[in-house]
Amino acid sequence: MGALLDRLRDAIIGPRRSSALKLHLRGAVRNVTGSCYVVETPSGLLMVDCGLYQGARRLEELNWRPFAFSPADIRWLVLTHAHIDHSGLTPRFVAEGYERDIIAHPATCDLADIMLRDSAHIQEEDAAWAEKKWRRGGRKTARPPGPLYTLEDAEAAVARLRPLPYDQVVDLAPDVRLRLIDAGHILGSATVEVSVRDGDRTLRLTFSGDIGAGESPIIRDPQPPPTTDFLVMESTYGDRLHDRTQARNERFRAILTETLGRKGCVVIPAFSVGRTQELLYALNELEQAHALPPFTAFVDSPLAIGATRVFRKHPECFSRVILDDIASGDDPFDFPGLRMTQTVEESKQINHAPPPYIVLSAAGMCNAGRIRHHLINHLENPNDLILFVGYQGENTLGRLIRDGRSPVRILGRQVSVRAKVRAIDGFSAHADRDGLLRWFAAIPQPPALTLVTHGEPRASFAFRDALQEQFGARALVPELGGALDLSPDNRDLQQQVAEQENRADRAQWVPVTDAGGAELEEA
Structure with missing residues (x-):
């Protein structure tokens, strides 16, 4: 009206x-x-x-x-x-x-x-x-x-x-x-x-x-x-300045190989829209090239799962690279070993999965969502890795962890940071x-x-x-x-x-x- x-x-x-x-x-x-x-x-x-x-x-x-x-x-x-x-x-x-x-x-x-x-x-x-x-x-x-x-x-x-x-x-x-x-x-x-x-x-x-x-x-x-x-x-x-794409991809491969090779788990806080899809594409490329040790990957974010469906609906926004991939029969957002966990019960089951595995979960700055539970489960394990691939706002939980704070408070608990913490520039x-x-x-x-x-x-x-x-x-x-x-x-x-x-x-x-x-x- x-x-x-x-x-x-x-x-x-x-x-x-x-x-x-x-x-x-x-x-x-x-x-x-x-x-x-x-x-x-x-x-x-x-x-x-x-x-x-x-x-x-x-x-x-x-x-x-x-x-x-x-x-x-x-x-x-x-x-x-x-x-x-x-x-x-x-x-x-x-x-x-x-x-x-x-x-x-x-x-x-x-x-x-x-x-x-x-x-x-x-x-x-x-x-x-x-x-x-x-x-x-x-x-x-x-x-x-x-x-x-x-x-x-x-x-x-x-x-x-x-x-x-x-x-x-x-x-x-x-x-x-x-x-x-x-x-x-x-x-x-x-x-x-x-x-x-x-x-x-x-x-x-x-x-x-x-x-x-x-x-x-x-x-x-x-x-x-x-x-x-x-x-x-x-x-x-x-x-x-960001790392250039080739250097970024090589660093991503090397960091993952180091942790997966020792049977460790990788937790990646990732924005549900854009970042998760780009990470899936990068993991798909590495898996097809057999460039990583065997692993399972979990996308533990209902929002990211829904966003990936939206991506598939809008090829008019796609680059020529991904359009060529699709034309050749490749699904750029899927690969063997990838699991999408929609429910809370499925999310909890990740904790019982045999390592090595990779978890992509939101929120990207760790201020909400399932990522906080994964941080509680992995921050105190020195064999595991917390990998930041996105912007971390001032005073967010993600920024505190990335900047070396330990312990950190998550969901009312004080959690020591013993896992390795790395950040990759260039996925931005x-x-x-x-x-x-x-x-x-x-x-x-x-x-x-x-x-x-x-x-x-x-x-x-x-x-x-x-x-x-x-x-x-x-x-x-x-x-x-x-x-x-x-x-x-x-x-x-x-x-x-x-x-x-x-x-x-x-x-x-x-x-x-x-x-x-x-x-x-x-x-």
Whole structure:
């Protein structure tokens, strides 16, 4: 009903006018989660991403804060991709009054369907655990809140998903156009191009989304970005380099061979969407080449199993490499010895499986899910290996283990870390510093301003400097909660850029180190 009334209003009285194109930075600013941006256009408010904060408790508490804008006042919501740090607050957003479409690539719609339901299940489980703990404690503190959102809320959000294929231009209003461009990060990931006609000029604002590393055997490389006036660009790995694919694969083989060869078990915390599928592809290649000792592999994540089914539904996103594999009769996500464990009972049976074996389980940062039980069962065994192949957010359990903390607290228990702990750089679905710079260099004309976001401060400031040094770009690391008038002749914004360039920001980051430097090694 809300969308119909909007169209009728535009047809009868024309779009509402605003004095300027304004951008509100509501998340993923000087950190890597909680992605959310709101654009004020002449025809209404457009939100790009509605993501969940993850990691440190101080960040996760932000998920409970009131929304800066009433959900009922947002006219459009666009998702760059399905990862929960970009989509995970949409159920709460819908529950609190958002009534319009949630626009995303078709593959993102299918992935969000299962991921939002899974996230709601986690929210409900966490709330039930907090309630039980409160009752055991004699109810001496304030009653814990209920879940952040429920399965019913997630289902309501899923019902509002509306698919938009890549490169299809849609007129959201007479003066607002939208296009999604393949970002090459995960299945269905998109760079979002927004064009706004303001009087006799058109302003273009582009959100990079998460930019893929390229050379993925599964999905296509990122498309070149369009000419744009203003760019909001991620910087997750803006201060470091990844191992190249061949070196990464060889290191992966060597690490697995070492542990499997001594009859040890390998536990790999893996993001359910993207990372698990890439690991299955890599294990399939190694198994076909007989490059590893005999082993059994378990995918112990219902979400990852469901996501793999979604991958099979969207060959339009596949790279030429995987399409050729499929044409030759090979299933890139299956091989002899692979077991998918769907139920809790099947998951428990893994503990009784004879070694050696490999377990892929979620969550990738070890902050939830079945991976915590596998860590309890294997961290204290010096014959086993915990292998990190994904980004570990600040203060997450995964980050603590990777950085050498022992003991660590898991599900109320203190667990000593005696297993070997390794990390492989290069499986990341994010572009590294050089990949980000190549993506920026492909823009036909430099933007009037680039806002560097979606990175911890060290990475964002380092990448801002790289843009300035290599391209002479006008770049700014904005502040969380800030609002910027994006008029090209905005002198206040120009002054803000100049002031940040002159400030001593370098205390917040260190220069980039080549991959292999232990202090910067990041999966």
